[in-house]
Structures are given as structure tokens and as C-alpha cells.
Amino acid sequence: MIRIRFFTLLQLLLNRKELELAFVPGETMRSLLERIQARIKTRFLHKLLQEQGNLKTGTIILVNGKNIHHLQKLDTPLSDGDEVALFPPGGGG
């Protein structure tokens, strides 16, 4: 099982905080995002990705608290039991 948590504007857009999907062997972050979009009818991937499918500047995707920028970006492999957090670009201070 993979637990996906939606935060900030995604949480408000989708009106949901989380989703659980069964783990599929060979899963990467890219394939997981496609599976989430297929499950959730509201279009949201454009908040995280550019048209070409790359990460937008400022998009934050964490796997167990680690930013995928410092793993293998969208090719980061996932494991059963992982927790994924999704944030569209945000800032403040």
C-alpha cells in the first residue's frame, strides 16, 4: 500500500487530504502520479508538472519526507509502505 497525502492548494482543489493505492511492483513516482490522476477525476497534474511532463519549478514531492529532487526525481522507485506528500509550488516566510 502507498499512502498519498495532498497539501496546500491541492488539498483545497481536490477537497481531500489523502488517498491509498495498492503497491504495484516496479512503481516509480511518474507512474504513481498517473495512477492517482486516473483515480481522481479532478485534473490536478498540471499543478505539479510542466506540459512536457517535467517537474515545475517549486513543486515539492516528498517520499517519506525526502524530496525526490535529491532521489531520482520522477524516476524515483517506490516501495510498499511508502508515504508520498504532494505540494504544488508555494512559498512565504
Next chain:
Amino acid sequence: MKLTDSMLLRVNLSTHTVSEEPIDEKLIRQYLGGRGLGSKYFADEVDPMVDPLSPENKLIFACGLMTGSSAPTAGRYMVITKSPLTGTIACSNSGGVWGAVLRKTGYSMIIVEGKSDKPIYLLVYDNNVEFKDASRVWGKKTGETTDILLDEVGEKRARVACIGPAGENLSMIGCIINDKHRAPGRSGVGAVMGSKNLKAIVVKGSNTIDFKDKSAFTGAVKEKIDKIKQHPVTGEGLPALGTKVLDNIINQGGLYPTRNFQFATFDGTEEISGEALVKKGYLKKNTACFACPIGCARDVELPNGITMEGPEYETGWAFGAHCGVNDLHAICEANFLCNELGLDTISAGVTIGTAMELYEKGYIPKEDLEDGPELKFGNSESIVYWTNKMGRNEGRLGKLMAKGSWRMSEAYGHPELSMTVKKQELPAYDPRGVQGHGLQYATSNRGGCHVRGYMISPEVLGVPEKLDPQELKGKPQWVVIFQDLTAVIDSAGLCLFTSFALGLEDYTDLINASAGFELTPEEVLRIGTRIWNLERKFNLSAGVDPSQDTLPKRMFEPLPDGPQKGAVHQLSKLLPEYYELRGWSPDGLIPEKTLQELGLT
């Protein structure tokens, strides 16, 4: 009137005399305005060893170069003085509308000197100034003071910057409040105003701004506004949730200081986040400061009828996770009280969280609470009650709290439990989880502060590019550039949030188009370097030696929880390179050669 033609107003409160002075354009080219120009005047005129609360200290209100123009976010003004909290040069920065109206008076800077023998306020308008009796409003909160003074002045478009009871009582964490909800908040600038018996400055004006090449300026402004609106952070995230978009980002990243930095994640974050502010129905509408295309401000109404702006991320954290409190209503109330009493919200919330650890460990005896609620982490009644006592300087503990976290902790024999740098409370990012940002805390010219070089942007948010927060290589160089560029943005009179979307070349375009200069980006960044070294030079002369370029002891102990569990801050590996990049000696002093190169001798 061109931006470079505004006059300086000098007001002596001891003698009730005023004078006008032109500002040399050469100085504007070297320091721009606001933080830079104000600090230049301050450092030239004030003995660094001055007692901050004596009449000999000066208090400068300064517009940035572009303040009052249509440049995006050009509503900022800054207050420069010597801080009673840190002993460093202070520069506190505020938005709203007050700064833009100050420019319309015909003055871009007010230097306040001396001390009035009785409470007064200043009315500044169209190259005039009046000394007015403030006995009617002395002792009153900032909201009521603002209403009374606006009524007295009889001009709805006038704007008020004032202190509350905290500044009057010389609280070292007292701030100034303008437009009821905006604050030059940090470093105790409100106490300096209180020490001068100056309750408020009311501004109104009708001067307009001209430009050497208006179409060039208008074109540059339009291009930069487009960039800001198109960037996902400034065009979408900040306008929707304001700074409180950050709560879950920072908590999930494992650097959300909890219970006085004893932990780095908070299990109550969902309840107090920006998302919760929307879902609970507190957020009524989004608003904006003067000339701001971002609009991160939020009008909030609480179920008990209180209406306010905010809370900002830092404030919500200080009274929330830092105190272990997951009650958003109480957090908003404490925020409202800070604005009304004139307290810096970061320092106030952090001081209460520190008191909670001191009390839970038995260092604050129960009798010192007098009739107050127990200072236990998670007690929402406590954050409201003790904010009130602190802001009013009441009771043994309230009086100690009003001096800030470090002095309170020292009084109870445990200054090591104060999460401060140079005696100023740290903001809402645990430096063990962000190495560059921690270096910036340690080297900030005004002590614990996140807006002197916001390294969270690259290290956590991934803007302009994503850096690994635990990587050390290259971080000192990033910190130097961020600190210098921030000094430029402040001095230009623009909001730091523009830097999510704009870069050095954009700021150079705006500076040149607004003032008719022809500076290169390198020359503009050099202005920031000059300002940074000017501040450092003042601090060294004030006795704030390089041994204070450090972090609280706790930051060198492993993080106990979260995704960055085990991390410590590695300051000793970063500081030597930082000093070297600055052109300073290995022991942190500024060589004569560096000062000469920057024109600071």
C-alpha cells in the same frame, strides 16, 4: 517630484525643532534608500555604543528608493535604529500603505532625535510637520489609537504608525504597528519609539512622483508584474493561502520547530495550517498591500467576532507548534493581542514557548505564575494570557517576558534554553534541517532572522533551483549572494516576496528605470555588499563581536525526530568559508582594505 528628489525631515523631540535637508544623489546611487540609506545616515550620526533607550539614540523612518511608486510591491518602509534587544543596528521592514503615504508628504525619510518631555505624536503632511499632544492616546492599544488619531486629523486618507502599551513600557520586543495590522516588527524598534515619548506618526500627502523617463519605468513595471503573476508561487500559492501555505511544507520536511525546538515535527499541524484557516471558515477574503500584485494578506474573522489580518506563517508557528498548541482560534487571538499591544509576534510566541520549557523543567517556580495558567506545552489558554501580561509588562513573569526570551531565560539561570541568535528569537525553521539557512541565522546582522537571506527558498522550496538542505558545498556563496540581494530589495522599497519571481537583472531594470540610473547588475549587487558591511562594521563597533556569529547549543545536538532525524547544524564547517568570501579576516573582522574597496572608510 522625482524619486531622487525627496527631502529628509529631521525632527528633534527635545527641542521641538525641525529641519529639511536634500539627499545627495551620490548617496542614493551608493545606498538606494530605506535600509541602505537609513543605515548610512544612522551609522554616520550615532555612536555605536549609545544606550538604545537614551535620547542620544536616533530613530529613522525611511522609504525605499521606489516606495510610493507603481513598481510592484512598492509600499515598503523601514525603521532603522540601535536595537535594545540585540545591541546591533536594527532595520525593521513593513508593508501596508503608510510608507507609500510618507513619500506623498514630500519626505522620503524622517530622522527622529532626542526625547519629548511628554507624550506626543507627529503629523507630517505636504512638507509640513506638527507636534501634537498624545496624552489622549497614551496607554491605549494600537487599533483604538489609530481610530482616535484619524478622527482628530480629520482626513480619512491619512495613515497611522504607532506603538501600543508594549512600546510605551519599553518592552525589548515591542514593535510599531502601521495601518492597524502591519508591523516593522523585529528587534524592539517600538521600545525606542516609546523611550522618546513618541506615540505615533500620522502621514498624509498629495505629492506625486515624476520620472526621468516615464515610459521606460511603466514598461519595466508592466514586465515585472507579468513575471510575478505568471510565477506559481507569487501568482497562485501566496495569493490563495498567504504565507501559511508553508506549515505543512516545513512540517513534512522535518524542520518545523516544535516545543521550543525540542522536536522538528508537530502532530497538530493539520489543525493550525493555512488549509485549516480556509476550512474552518476564518478566512474571509484575500487582500494586498500598496501596489502589490501578489496579495498575500488575508482578512480573518474569528467566531468570537475579532477581525484581523493574518496570521502569518511565522506567527502561527510561534504560538502554535513552538508552544505545542493546536488551537487555531487561540493562536489567532494571541496574534491579534500582539498587534493591539504592539508586540513582535515571533519574539512573543517564542518567549512563551521558552517559558513553557523552563516551567516544565522546574526552572520557573509555580509562584512566579501568580494567578496565571500553567505554562505547559499545548495549553492554549496560556498563550493568550501570557501575551497579555507580557504586552502590558505586568507581574514578575510578565515583566521578564517583556525583555524577550534570552533575558528571561538568563534570569532563571538557563540562557541555553533560549532559542536566539544575538538575543533575538529564531523564526520557524530548525537550522539543523537547512544548513545554509542556519549559516544565515548565525551571520545575520540583526540576530535570529529569516528575512536577511531566505535560504529556505532554494533549500526547501526549490526556487530558483532546488538545493539539498544538508549539502554544505557552495552554501556560503549562496548565503552571501542572498544576503546582499536582500539588502538591495529592501533598500529599493520592494517586498522580498518578489524575489520568488524576479532576479538581480529584474531589480536592476526597475532601479535604473525609476531613478534614471545606468547601473549594471554587478554594481547593484555591490550596493548590497556595501550595506551588509556597513551594518557589520557598526555592530563590531557596538561590541557585538564575531563570537556571537553562532547558534543556540541545541542546534549542535541531533534532531530527535522526523525525516531529518540525527542531523546537527555544521556551522564550524561553513563559517570560515563565509568569512573568506566576505573578504573578512579568519576571526570575522573587516580588514581596512575591504572597507576601502566598498567606500566605507
